[in-house]
Amino acid sequence: xxxxxxxxxxxxxxxxxxxxxxxxxxxxxxxxxxxxxxxxxxxxxxxxxxxxxxxxxxxxxxxxxxxxxxxxxxxxxxxxxxxxxxxxxxxxxxxxxxxxxxxxxxxxxxxxxxxxxxxxxxxxxxxxxxxxxxxxxxxxxxxxxxxxxxxxxxxxxxxxxxxxxxxxxxxxxxxxxxxxxxxxxxxxxxxxxxxxxxxxxxxxxxxxxxxxxxxxxxxxxxxxxxxxxxxxxxxxxxxxxxxxxxxxxxxxxxxxxxxxxxxxxxxxxxxxxxxxxxxxxxxxxxxxxxxxxxxxxxxxxxxxxxxxxxxxxxxxxxxxxxxxxxxxxxxxxxx
Amino acid sequence: xxxxxxxxxxxxxxxxxxxxxxxxxxxxxxxxxxxxxxxxxxxxxxxxxxxxxxxxxxxxxxxxxxxxxxxxxxxxxxxxxxxxxxxxxxxxxxxxxxxxxxxxxxxxxxxxxxxxxxxxxxxxxxxxxxxxxxxxxxxxxxxxxxxxxxxxxxxxxxxxxxxxxxxxxxxxxxxxxxxxxxxxxxxxxxxxxxxxxxxxxxxxxxxxxxxxxxxxxxxxxxxxxxxxxxxxxxxxxxxxxxxxxxxxxxxxxxxxxxxxxxxxxxxxxxxxxxxxxxxxxxxxxxxxxxxxxxxxxxxxxxxxxxxxxxxxxxxxxxxxxxxxxxxxxxxxxxx
Numbered sequence: 001x002x003x004x005x006x007x008x009x010x011x012x013x014x015x016x017x018x019x020x021x022x023x024x025x026x027x028x029x030x031x032x033x034x035x036x037x038x039x040x041x042x043x044x045x046x047x048x049x050x051x052x053x054x055x056x057x058x059x060x061x062x063x064x065x066x067x068x069x070x071x072x073x074x075x076x077x078x079x080x081x082x083x084x085x086x087x088x089x090x091x092x093x094x095x096x097x098x099x100x101x102x103x104x105x106x107x108x109x110x111x112x113x114x115x116x117x118x119x120x121x122x123x124x125x126x127x128x129x130x131x132x133x134x135x136x137x138x139x140x141x142x143x144x145x146x147x148x149x150x151x152x153x154x155x156x157x158x159x160x161x162x163x164x165x166x167x168x169x170x171x172x173x174x175x176x177x178x179x180x181x182x183x184x185x186x187x188x189x190x191x192x193x194x195x196x197x198x199x200x201x202x203x204x205x206x207x208x209x210x211x212x213x214x215x216x217x218x219x220x221x222x223x224x225x226x227x228x229x230x231x232x233x234x235x236x237x238x239x240x241x242x243x244x245x246x247x248x249x250x251x252x253x254x255x256x257x258x259x260x261x262x263x264x265x266x267x268x269x270x271x272x273x274x275x276x277x278x279x280x281x282x283x284x285x286x287x288x289x290x291x292x293x294x295x296x297x298x299x300x301x302x303x304x305x306x307x308x309x310x311x312x313x314x315x316x317x318x319x320x321x322x323x324x325x326x327x328x329x330x331x332x333x334x335x
Numbered sequence: 336x337x338x339x340x341x342x343x344x345x346x347x348x349x350x351x352x353x354x355x356x357x358x359x360x361x362x363x364x365x366x367x368x369x370x371x372x373x374x375x376x377x378x379x380x381x382x383x384x385x386x387x388x389x390x391x392x393x394x395x396x397x398x399x400x401x402x403x404x405x406x407x408x409x410x411x412x413x414x415x416x417x418x419x420x421x422x423x424x425x426x427x428x429x430x431x432x433x434x435x436x437x438x439x440x441x442x443x444x445x446x447x448x449x450x451x452x453x454x455x456x457x458x459x460x461x462x463x464x465x466x467x468x469x470x471x472x473x474x475x476x477x478x479x480x481x482x483x484x485x486x487x488x489x490x491x492x493x494x495x496x497x498x499x500x501x502x503x504x505x506x507x508x509x510x511x512x513x514x515x516x517x518x519x520x521x522x523x524x525x526x527x528x529x530x531x532x533x534x535x536x537x538x539x540x541x542x543x544x545x546x547x548x549x550x551x552x553x554x555x556x557x558x559x560x561x562x563x564x565x566x567x568x569x570x571x572x573x574x575x576x577x578x579x580x581x582x583x584x585x586x587x588x589x590x591x592x593x594x595x596x597x598x599x600x601x602x603x604x605x606x607x608x609x610x611x612x613x614x615x616x617x618x619x620x621x622x623x624x625x626x627x628x629x630x631x632x633x634x635x636x637x638x639x640x641x642x643x644x645x646x647x648x649x650x651x652x653x654x655x656x657x658x659x660x661x662x663x664x665x666x667x668x669x670x
Contacts, residue, residue: 001461003412007436009462049652077338078520086421087646088441089654092523096657101342101520103453104644104659106423106439118438118453125460126336127344185413185436188427309439311422317384322431324439 001124005217007210008184014120015333017130017176020064021286022057023279024139024165030264035287036166037064043140043165051089054138057167057279058083058094061286062134065169073098076171077128080115082106083136083278084163085145090136100132108307109203109232110186111135112168112282113326119172120180120328129173136167137277146196146312157197161234162271164263168282170290175333177294182218182329186210188309190322196315200237200260200273203306206323207233208244210304214327215250222255226298229289231281231305231325232260234274259284259305281305293332303328336459340552342545343519349455350668352465352511355399356621357392358614359474359500365599370622371501372399378475378500386424389473392502392614393418393429396621397469400504408433411506412463415450417441418471418613419498420480425471435467443642444538444567445521446470447503447617448661454507455515455663464508471502472612481531481647492532496569497606499598503617505625510668512629517553517664521545523644525657531650535572535595535608538641541658542568543579545639549662550585557590561633564624566616566640566660567595569609594619594640616640624665631667638663 002010021036028039038060045053058081066073079098081091082105095102107114115133122128140150142163148154172180189206207230215221222228222245233241238258245252259281260274285303292298304327310319337345356371363374373395380388393416401408414433416426417440430437442449450468457463475485477498483489507515524541542565550556557563557580568576573593580587594616595609620638627633639662645654 003461003464051648051652082439082441084422085646086648087419087443087644089644089646089649091441092644092657093649093654096523096525099522101522102659103449103520104417104441106417106426106441108422114438121460121462122456125456125462126338127456127460129338185438187434187436188431190431309422309424309427311420311424313386313421314424314428317386319428322427324437 007213008182008217010182011120011124011180013174014124014172014180015174015176016178016290017171017173018065018068019170019286019290020061021283022060022167023283027164027166027263030269032263032288036283050138050140051085054090054136054141055094057136058090058134061167061169062132065171073100076100076130076132078103078122078131079134080105080119080131081134082111084108084142107324108309109276109278110305110307110324110326111278112285113303113305113328116170117183117185117326117328120183123172130171132169132171134169135278135282137163137279139163139165142277156272158272159198159236160272161199161260161274161276163277164275164280166279166283168286170286177333178290179331179333180328181331184210184214184327186325188322188324190320192320194320198236199308200234201240202308202321203323204233204237204240204244206325207241207304207306210325210327212248222250222252225255225300225302227257228252228255228302230258232276233258233306234260236273293330296332299331301330303330342548343517343552345517346455346459346515348509349459349507349515350509350511351513351625352506352508353400353403354505354621354625355396356618357395357502358618362499362501362598365604367598367623371618385473385475386420389425389471389476390429392471393425393469396502396504397467400506408435411435411465411467413438413457413466414469415440415454415466416469417446419443419477442659443644444611444613445640445642445659445661446613447620448638448640448663451505452518452520452661452663455518458507465506467504467506469504470613470617472498472614474498474500477612491607494533494571494608496534496595496608496611498612499610499615501614501618503621505621512668513625514666514668515663516666519545519549519662521660523657523659525655527655529655533571534643535569536575537643537656538658539568539572539575539579541660542576542639542641545660545662547583557585557587560590560635560637562592563587563590563637565593567611568593568641569595571608628665628667634666636665638665
């Protein structure tokens, strides 16, 4: 491991050996519907609460990823996980039965990059032989907690995003078809956006800061990459991000993709500004991005998940929405 | 860094260079009252909400620790932080202004050991030159979120604990008077306790599992240590822990101390089973344990913070309370 510049870590030995994605019905009907490992026709997953359904998504994602390696949970030294629910109960209850040391993480919708970045650092340093990064979100548990109970039938703002019912899990070890070459962990960025129905705008400055830090540290620019994926900025946040980068003299637009815009068809699926939630970037990473890298169809990718670190309480108290973004540089494995 | 046995990491180069504790009025009137760096006479800390007051505790703790090293925030590569509030808003809003890359953690009341353990691993591996571990809790924000608004005047069960109004911050780097020799990250343990007014009982099995894993991995036993501190098991959980260890043939009782029992005087301060909250073990670590190690008054200490990973929602849905415990082996710096 080596530090490059102020914010970036260069890794030698962190490979992704297996990954799995689990999505709900609406996600399976989107443009990437055929890419995911498992699709749940019933978003309750046979559970008696949305929270338990979301926990089940994480359980299925980890089981599926382990299954691809024919590995038992004991093969993992750590699982790094987190989610949007209060006290991260999807992770706790979803992963409780596995008996793997748990490093609980909180990064809101940036969680996939946070858990995967830290897992990669732990494997690269020898602290772990193998670690799993897991996260999830569920439309119904998120609506109830952050906005309104579904039964209320609240109107959604045009800038609002649709929380994905989805989970992703990635296993990191010293071999595998995809490599984590670099990691940049982000700082909080807060330009004062207070509209909780416009999280894309709140998170865009964080994505811009982390991307600029990475480009500066590595002396590279967007055209050096096949694609730069952000987590879930949606339409509003993606436009803002490209404008913010433009102001800094960086032309991101030609290579920029956003997981929130890839997961759903905005024309047909009524998701307003796009998808969001920890499970959005997690499922797009595991269902779409990592397979393209493993197949050699992309050679050089940045994955910058973004999170909005507010709570309903902080918003009610008039606070603005702090954003954060963590970034991974991914390539097919060398040699 | 070296793995010892199944669960333990042995570190060579993780030192604690500075630490700071900030507590509220009641904590300052307890047996350790004179040990803390800062005492707030007014638990609102001049803020207009308890949540903002708690965020201010974290801000003060980090500022005070940095001040002891005459260091600017830019001296830190990472801050690892988390707390009990929904979406960890004490950490987000408390640390927002520092501009340090933030790795958000969630471990409930085990957070001090989680953040400090991971910070130590990051420094030992070279991923960070310097990292800070921070956490907090506040009686009033916790009561409101987890139990009842204070105005309701709810009765407290005899097994209930008193959430500490406190914060602790520790800075890790390659030099300093205290050394982190080993870290053991724990698994979820859940023996089916469902009483959210008896968290000590819910967390005791996790503490037992992590301690047994550490003793097994290192071939040591309690008498090899000056003291074994648990986080906030309180009276009920501490008794249970010693019984659980006894069943496994390990006599913990002579060296066992619990931060939740050290922070308050149970006879005089009406805290029922003892103190709790992320800030409880954090402030006792920073105000009491680390100074004793730095002064050479103790040579060999285990610090095993414990967390109850439930939420009000999971308890309302009938779920039991999963516990977790992460452990650090601390000594005065060598040489």
